[in-house]
Amino acid sequence: MQDLGAKARAAGRELAKADTGAKNAALFTLAERLVEEAEAILEANREDMRRARDNNLDAALLDRLELTPARIEAMADGVRQVAALPDPVGTMTDLALRPSGIQVGKMRVPLGVVGIIYESRPNVTADAAALCLKSGNATILRGGSEAHQSNQAIALCIRRALQRAGLPADAVQVLSTTDRAAVGELLTMPQFVDVVIPRGGKGLVAFVAEHARVPVIKHLDGICHVYIDADADLEKAIAIAVNAKTQRYGTCNTMETLLVDASMAPRALPELGRIYRDLKVELRGCERTRKFLPEAKPATEEDWRTEYLAPILAIRVVDGLDAAIRHINDYSSQHTDSIVTENYTRARRFLREVDSASVMVNASTRFADGYEYGLGAEIGISTDKFHARGPVGLEGLTSQKWVVLGDGQVR
Amino acid sequence: MQDLGAKARAAGRELAKADTGAKNAALFTLAERLVEEAEAILEANREDMRRARDNNLDAALLDRLELTPARIEAMADGVRQVAALPDPVGTMTDLALRPSGIQVGKMRVPLGVVGIIYESRPNVTADAAALCLKSGNATILRGGSEAHQSNQAIALCIRRALQRAGLPADAVQVLSTTDRAAVGELLTMPQFVDVVIPRGGKGLVAFVAEHARVPVIKHLDGICHVYIDADADLEKAIAIAVNAKTQRYGTCNTMETLLVDASMAPRALPELGRIYRDLKVELRGCERTRKFLPEAKPATEEDWRTEYLAPILAIRVVDGLDAAIRHINDYSSQHTDSIVTENYTRARRFLREVDSASVMVNASTRFADGYEYGLGAEIGISTDKFHARGPVGLEGLTSQKWVVLGDGQVR
Numbered sequence: 001m002q003d004l005g006a007k008a009r010a011a012g013r014e015l016a017k018a019d020t021g022a023k024n025a026a027l028f029t030l031a032e033r034l035v036e037e038a039e040a041i042l043e044a045n046r047e048d049m050r051r052a053r054d055n056n057l058d059a060a061l062l063d064r065l066e067l068t069p070a071r072i073e074a075m076a077d078g079v080r081q082v083a084a085l086p087d088p089v090g091t092m093t094d095l096a097l098r099p100s101g102i103q104v105g106k107m108r109v110p111l112g113v114v115g116i117i118y119e120s121r122p123n124v125t126a127d128a129a130a131l132c133l134k135s136g137n138a139t140i141l142r143g144g145s146e147a148h149q150s151n152q153a154i155a156l157c158i159r160r161a162l163q164r165a166g167l168p169a170d171a172v173q174v175l176s177t178t179d180r181a182a183v184g185e186l187l188t189m190p191q192f193v194d195v196v197i198p199r200g201g202k203g204l205v206a207f208v209a210e211h212a213r214v215p216v217i218k219h220l221d222g223i224c225h226v227y228i229d230a231d232a233d234l235e236k237a238i239a240i241a242v243n244a245k246t247q248r249y250g251t252c253n254t255m256e257t258l259l260v261d262a263s264m265a266p267r268a269l270p271e272l273g274r275i276y277r278d279l280k281v282e283l284r285g286c287e288r289t290r291k292f293l294p295e296a297k298p299a300t301e302e303d304w305r306t307e308y309l310a311p312i313l314a315i316r317v318v319d320g321l322d323a324a325i326r327h328i329n330d331y332s333s334q335h336t337d338s339i340v341t342e343n344y345t346r347a348r349r350f351l352r353e354v355d356s357a358s359v360m361v362n363a364s365t366r367f368a369d370g371y372e373y374g375l376g377a378e379i380g381i382s383t384d385k386f387h388a389r390g391p392v393g394l395e396g397l398t399s400q401k402w403v404v405l406g407d408g409q410v411r
Numbered sequence: 412m413q414d415l416g417a418k419a420r421a422a423g424r425e426l427a428k429a430d431t432g433a434k435n436a437a438l439f440t441l442a443e444r445l446v447e448e449a450e451a452i453l454e455a456n457r458e459d460m461r462r463a464r465d466n467n468l469d470a471a472l473l474d475r476l477e478l479t480p481a482r483i484e485a486m487a488d489g490v491r492q493v494a495a496l497p498d499p500v501g502t503m504t505d506l507a508l509r510p511s512g513i514q515v516g517k518m519r520v521p522l523g524v525v526g527i528i529y530e531s532r533p534n535v536t537a538d539a540a541a542l543c544l545k546s547g548n549a550t551i552l553r554g555g556s557e558a559h560q561s562n563q564a565i566a567l568c569i570r571r572a573l574q575r576a577g578l579p580a581d582a583v584q585v586l587s588t589t590d591r592a593a594v595g596e597l598l599t600m601p602q603f604v605d606v607v608i609p610r611g612g613k614g615l616v617a618f619v620a621e622h623a624r625v626p627v628i629k630h631l632d633g634i635c636h637v638y639i640d641a642d643a644d645l646e647k648a649i650a651i652a653v654n655a656k657t658q659r660y661g662t663c664n665t666m667e668t669l670l671v672d673a674s675m676a677p678r679a680l681p682e683l684g685r686i687y688r689d690l691k692v693e694l695r696g697c698e699r700t701r702k703f704l705p706e707a708k709p710a711t712e713e714d715w716r717t718e719y720l721a722p723i724l725a726i727r728v729v730d731g732l733d734a735a736i737r738h739i740n741d742y743s744s745q746h747t748d749s750i751v752t753e754n755y756t757r758a759r760r761f762l763r764e765v766d767s768a769s770v771m772v773n774a775s776t777r778f779a780d781g782y783e784y785g786l787g788a789e790i791g792i793s794t795d796k797f798h799a800r801g802p803v804g805l806e807g808l809t810s811q812k813w814v815v816l817g818d819g820q821v822r
Contacts, residue, residue: 017763017764100783107762107763215626215797233819235819239821244821338815355523358815359813359814360814360816361817362818363815363821367513367822368815372511372515372822373515374509374515385605386605386797386798387797387798387810389813390813399796399800402779402784403771404749404770408644408650408651409773409774410651410658411783
């Protein structure tokens with residue numbers, strides 16, 4: 001692993017000064033090769049799938065693991081989209097002249113070496129490699145053992161694409177080892193690894209956060225709220241509350257708790273109750289909620305803290321904005337929270353006072369996503385405050401150094 | 412400590428929404444109180460000094476510990492300067508309209524709770540409290556046991572100033588305990604502490620980096636380089652090389668190794684040798700350096716890795732820009748490195764390819780400083796790449812959350 005780390009560090013230095021053209025050429029070649037080598041990748045994937053079935057892995061995992069010609073096409077498309085994004089590296093900003101005569105500004109630079117630890121989806125191999133390559137970072141990828149063959153087949157395409165573009169082949173290294181010791185080492189080599197990004201379930205993220213001796217961009221729970229304010233437009237409120245919960249149940253930006261101002265409850269809750277009932281969403285409400293929705297089960301303290309990732313919704317009636325903000329800052333996982341209101345001042349207060357990675361006015365929490373935000377793609381969503389919050393794209397994979405331009409100035 | 416952490420978290424929430432006027436009022440009151448209470452602070456400091464002398468602490472430490480009326484005045488001035496800086500909190504930027512109709516941008520927000528662990532200088536208590544307060548962060552300050560009385564006297568002024576401005580008194584908590592266990596706890600409460608900043612010697616920083624389970628803004632060595640390029644203006648080169656080494660010996664942005672292009676060595680080294688000799692700087696050179704400066708001791712591999720913090724300079728003759736950049740990226744501590752050249756293309760390459768927190772052209776490394784960069788003040792200098800590099804001011808104590816403004820959009 002030390003040797004692998006040293007190779008990544010050396011490749012990272014080369015990549016940091018690579019020009020945009022070379023990086024894009026590698027990405028376009030990678031996209032081509034994924035399509036050309038589709039049959040080899042699918043064959044490797046079939047082998048992984050066979051072993052996964054033999055090991056009785058569950059249906060959800062098998063679905064994430066499986067590649068199809070369409071999924072490979074989508075992977076290639078994703079890589080082409082990253083090529084089309086502007087290159088953040090080298091951008092200089094804010095070059096201010098100082099009284100001493102020096103000019104001081106910042107230049108955006110890669111972080112260096114990024115470790116990615118992920119679970120069953122083989123498409124992460126191509127996605128993560130593409131984002132790191134474009135942002136000038138070397139990558140060490142460690143996928144799930146169940147996707148081993150698929151990942152190696154994709155890794156071969158990446159390696160060839162790097163070589164064809166004249167970039168160091170070690171810029172993207174896919175760990176072939178399947179033991180946990182390699183992960184442990186990856187997490188504890190600050191001399192070679194600048195940041196680790198775990199992509200997977202809570203168990204994986206918690207393991208990485210616990211053991212890492214390098215910075216981690218981590219994504220824990222997504223307990224997202226929509227608050228329907230006293231001055232909400234009812235139609236918008238209904239549309240957002242339904243969309244935020246039901247457009248997809250398993251995503252981190254799905255609403256898990258709906259807060260309703262007491263004055264809006266009589267108008268909003270019965271109608272929402274009918275819609276959720278039709279969509280088979282199980283409701284759990286506070287006592288005041290259950291006056292309007294007797295079919296809701298009583299919500300417990302535990303419900304306010306739960307990321308259901310399922311057709312279940314907790315509902316609480318609150319007295320005004322302060323109570324709503326207090327509930328959110330107490331129970332939210334600081335992922336994404338939205339207010340529905342026509343009131344200007346309360347909208348501004350919600351934006352300022354809710355301490356979450358994404359804070360919204362009159363929009364569905366489902367918009368918290370790299371593509372929707374215009375990042376092009378995301379390497380993950382951070383629920384930390386340090387370095388990057390929310391969807392992390394190319395910029396989140398970079399840092400800024402200071403540049404000073406002088407004419408011989410001394411102090 | 413848990414209780415103290417919970418108080419800091421609650422105070423941080425209040426402070427995050429405090430308006431600039433209240434924060435500035437607290438800062439101006441603090442500056443006033445420091446001056447009014449100068450006699451009480453000096454008395455506390457005299458007690459610390461007595462104990463320090465009884466414990467035979469060395470002269471350098473005694474100098475850092477000692478307060479004088481002038482030093483208290485300077486402390487008050489520093490606090491007033493922070494009050495005069497623009498408030499970064501709440502600034503919204505880059506509000507782009509997306510194809511979906513939502514408007515997406517970023518708002519600058521405090522990190523939350525900042526832990527500062529520092530050694531003997533009592534002025535850090537006021538400096539750090541002021542910067543954290545202005546950036547909307549609650550602070551837990553843990554100074555050196557030798558400055559205990561002085562820090563408590565300053566802490567009292569801070570507490571009163573917060574109360575007078577109607578801000579939570581727990582926004583700045585100065586640990587009265589002097590045991591190491593409190594530090595250990597401070598480093599391992601991610602639920603209450605968002606970042607820890609150690610300010611002190613290498614031992615302290617290494618201890619914090621080793622034990623922290625929260626993010627750390629850390630400053631390790633300052634092994635800074637000046638490279639005199641083949642196309643350097645000789646006059647600028649001499650001025651910068653002398654200033655970078657000799658203006659102050661003990662600071663982290665002092666040059667420790669001078670690199671000279673082979674073609675410049677015959678002109679630059681003899682003259683520099685004369686000046687350094689007059690200033691009593693001990694020289695250690697590579698073989699080629701010693702041809703021009705026979706009085707220089709032979710430099711060893713160890714010299715390239717050493718932060719002397721003393722009137723000692725390592726000198727190496729190199730063949731061109733690539734060799735200089737290679738030396739810097741191999742041996743520099745990624746703090747501050749400067750090229751002296753009139754060559755446009757080599758200047759651009761140096762800026763791009765040297766991977767240090769501050770990269771300079773034709774300026775003394777001594778400029779790497781929060782005041783010189785226009786940050787107004789610095790809470791520290793980061794040699795990390797994650798979150799913040801180089802001098803860390805108010806902005807480095809903040810993060811950005813996403814804001815989304817919609818009109819009822821759903822996905």
